[in-house]
Amino acid sequence: QVQLVESGGGLVQAGGSLRLSCAASGRTFSSYAMGWFRQGPGKEREFVAAITWNGGHTNYADSVKGRFTISRDNAKNTVYLQMDSLKPEDTAVYYCGARRTPYYSIDVTEYVDWGQGTQVTVSS
Numbered sequence: 001q002v003q004l005v006e007s008g009g010g011l012v013q014a015g016g017s018l019r020l021s022c023a024a025s026g027r028t029f030s031s032y033a034m035g036w037f038r039q040g041p042g043k044e045r046e047f048v049a050a051i052t053w054n055g056g057h058t059n060y061a062d063s064v065k066g067r068f069t070i071s072r073d074n075a076k077n078t079v080y081l082q083m084d085s086l087k088p089e090d091t092a093v094y095y096c097g098a099r100r101t102p103y104y105s106i107d108v109t110e111y112v113d114w115g116q117g118t119q120v121t122v123s124s
Contacts, residue, residue: 051071
């Protein structure tokens with residue numbers, strides 16, 4: 001089991017950037033795939049990006065491809081989401097999740113451990 005804490009959210013104008021961080025506790029972080037998901041008002045939680053245990057492979061939702069970058073630093077037990085060219089439709093609570101295997105999934109139900117979320121608001 002890992003405990004996850006997200007940070008870095010906030011209010012930004014359209015076209016701006018934010019970098020989210022997800023700090024993990026526990027010695028198993030480096031063996032787990034990690035994902036970022038988001039949930040807008042009245043919507044279901046949706047996949048944003050994911051990364052394998054060693055950072056060797058990543059995957060992105062079509063809506064963020066080319067604008068967002070997921071990365072991880074296993075020495076710091078942290079996964080990041082760099083968000084550039086933000087749009088109002090990116091407004092949501094962003095969550096990081098841990099999948100207790102080395103390889104990612106885009107299915108939210110495959111992730112077992114979650115952080116509390118961080119709010120991202122993009123104004124037009």
